[in-house]
Amino acid sequence: MGKKVLVTATNYSKYCSQAKILLESEGFEIIENEFGRPMTFDELKLRVPDIYAVVAGVDTWNEEVFRIAPKLKAIARFGVGVDNIDLNKAKDYGIKVTNAKGMNSNAVAELAVGLILGAVRNIPYLTGSLKKGNWDRFVGREIAGKSVGLLGFGSIAQGVAEKLQGFGVKIYAFDKYPNLEKAKDLNVTMTCIEEILKSCDIVSLHLPSFKETYHIMGREQFETMKDGAYFVNTARGALVDEKALYQALKSGKLAGASTDVFEEEPAKPSNPLFELDNMICTPHTAAETYETYTTVSMATAQGIIDVFKGRTPQNLLNG
Incomplete structure (x- = not known):
């Protein structure tokens, strides 16, 4: 099996099939959010120990999570705001963080x-x-x-x-x-x-x-x-x-x-x-359009691929 990518952003298979295919073509295995909402720490801790990269929604990504995710090397935020991600601690743990600035x-x-x-x-x-x-x-x-x-x-x-x-x-x-x-x-x-x-x-x-x-x-x-x-x-x-x-x-x-x-x-x-x-x-739905899903999902997928190929990804926030 390939390196596992956890997608906590919702509706990935439904609206982001092109990005999913791109990641799978590069040898990644996609693990999707089954809850339809941001994942809790208790839910994350069952999954992150074997995860190499994350396409993140608005779940909390901090040292408590990084400590139990030894393989994690990339977090691609499916959106712009990264107040839910501790950028400095991510850097300390060798995790590159990107976002989709301007894409939504x-x-x-x-x-x-x-x-x-x-x-x-x-x-x-x-x-x-x-x-x-x-x-x-x-x-x-x-x-x-x-x-x-x-x-x-x-x-x-x-x-x-x-x-x-x-x-x-x-x-x-x-x-x-x-x-x-x-x-x-x-x-x-x-x-x-x-x-x-x-x-x-x-x-x-x-x-x-x-x-x-x-x-x-x-x-x-x-x-x-x-x-x-x-x-x-x-x-x-x-x-x-x-x-x-x-x-x-x-x-x-x-x-x-x-x-x-x-x-x-x-x-x-x-x-x-x-x-x-x-x-x-409205339920935090401002960026929920077909056009945004396509653009952002492809950008986050490419960001993860770039990290694992040793390239500098677009919109790197903690390089």
Whole structure:
């Protein structure tokens, strides 16, 4: 049998057959996630001792796992965010880590725009209400003439800005390391977080998840936002204090919000946000498109092959 590759990203055989064939043609044996969700440590510890490489979802990969995975040499993140992977410890254990930077940006940007439109017109609520036999005449908002603030201005946020060009909005953005040339091309005004929160009608979150960005949107930030504003998060759940978001929506401070990510995933049915009619929720599905599965799966497969052939893989994060 060939070297075993554990795929913790879900739906691999269903949507990533080309990548699976590529790895198998190079002599690898594929072990797939059978749970349909991120794997727990107890589930990983039964599998990782014989694993040489991983196509990783959002499971936790840290020293506790590395210590019992002596053969592991490569982790190819099936996505962009690597807050679930300890890059420094991986390097200490001789494990190369890659990600799919930029490869799911369009899919996430498209969903972000969809979540904005869904929030201002309350589309999911109206759909559910109509299916129950009601005929609610909900009065929503138009985004034309509104100001949209992007917290973060990486490739996803830039995609959102590009897609919003035809909607007649004013776009503002904050980024610690701003791409001023791209901002100029997209007619985006760079500013600070505080100004975005105070002045924008719609705030869309696109920051990475680090220790310093944990709960960057909390009670104080939501209170700073305009009355009746909308909030969208397609980044990471850890960036938002869900209790503070709940209060901002429940009190009417915010008119609506949409999120694709949660502090705890999979989110529990008891999550208070699910009680709110002005809250749209999707299950961390922003990158779930056929196009993304094809592009990312081929890139992660090639990254693993490159590691074992002694080549530097694309998007190496801890070389």
